[in-house]
Amino acid sequence: MKKRIKKQILYGLLYLIIFGTIGAGIYFKVRQKPGVTPPILAPKDIEIIWAKSAQQTIGECDLVAKIKNPNPYHFSRQINYQFLLFEQQGSSSNLVNQINGSTWLLPNQEKYIIANEVPCTTNLSRVIFKNDPPLWQAYTEYHEPQIQIFQKEFQKLSQGPPYAQASAIIVNKNEFDLTNIKINIVLEDANDNLIAARQTQIDNLVANQETKINYQWLTEIKENVYRLTVEPDLPITNNFLK
Structure with missing residues (x-):
């Protein structure tokens, strides 16, 4: 009986030694070393959450788009964009105006793009927001301002x-x-x-x-x-x- 208990204890110790060594090896292999820069993946496209319009006076409206930079390590100093305005004319929706502008995006930033006093009519049916491909810059030490x-x-x-x-x-x-x-x-x-x-x-x-x-x-x-x-x-x- 005592021999059986000794064998069980011995097997238990061997089990802990073997799997403990394997676990420690995996830990030291995957652990990021202090001061090592994390890998920077290729930047994703800007997310366009929505674009809306609101009539303000006769013949003028406000345009707003909500966009997001999904990249934690990339920013862009200049992003050219366009608001495309469509009017319902009979059974078709036709492009009647285009408002151009530029903005910037910080890492992980979500923001509004606003255009005021835009010529429009009450027949405005929809607004589309588009942006040109940004020139991304990588930056790994960004801390969001408070x-x-x-x-x-x-x-x-x-x-x-x-x-x-x-x-x-x-x-x-x-x-x-x-x-x-x-x-x-x-x-x-x-x-x-x-x-x-x-x-x-x-x-x-x-x-x-x-x-x-x-x-x-x-x-x-x-x-x-x-x-x-x-x-x-x-x-x-x-x-x-x-």
Whole structure:
């Protein structure tokens, strides 16, 4: 009986030694060494989440596209894009206008592209957003800048103009100053329909300081605003990415 127990203990120890050695070998083989740059895969295409329009005045509308850079280690300093506007003419939908522009994208960034005062009619049937292939640049040490947004508020004013305003507190939580920050302001209803969109800018925001932005509409907004989005869009010229 004692011999059997000794054999079981011996076999158990051998089992632990053999498989423990194999496991340790696998661990040291796959463990990433400190300071080694992770492999950078080929960049993926920009994701176009949606494109929408909203009539503002007779003959003019706002255009907004929501896009995303799915790449964690790639950015682009210039991305050329086009808004394509189609009108329903009889049974067909025809291209009637094209708005060109350019933007930039940081790693993993999701952002709005906004075009204002675009000539359009009430027959506008759809909007398509397209972009040219970006010139990607790899950057492995990117750290997303820390910007916080508080006290977002939209309100309609009883007497105007202005007829409405959107405001928010923008806080720079970084240890460096930020400059030329574009602020995208997007209004949507309860069904995710676009109501209006605008841009404003903060010229300089000192490290660990805050500022209040306030945008006013000179035209009446009749729809009920369900969602107010305030999005900072930092140019690549700032300190966090060279």
